[in-house]
Amino acid sequence: MKPLIELEIPFKLSFKEVEALIGGAEDIDIDALVEGAEKIARAEDEAIFYGVEEGEIRGLL
Structure with missing residues (x-):
């Protein structure tokens, strides 16, 4: 289960x-x-492209 980011x-x-x-x-x-x-919107873009370690999100770049 992955953490939820709000x-x-x-x-x-x-x-x-x-x-x-x-x-x-x-x-x-x-x-x-x-x-x-x-x-x-900027924060979402950052998460998508560069990831968010705390949320276990790997960025595209």
């Missing part, structure tokens, strides 16, 4: 912005959310 990037999004998003607003400030998603 990636987590904390971010803050105000309740006001969430309500605006639910209401269909297009001009909300989601920069923190986008930044967090980009960090997760």
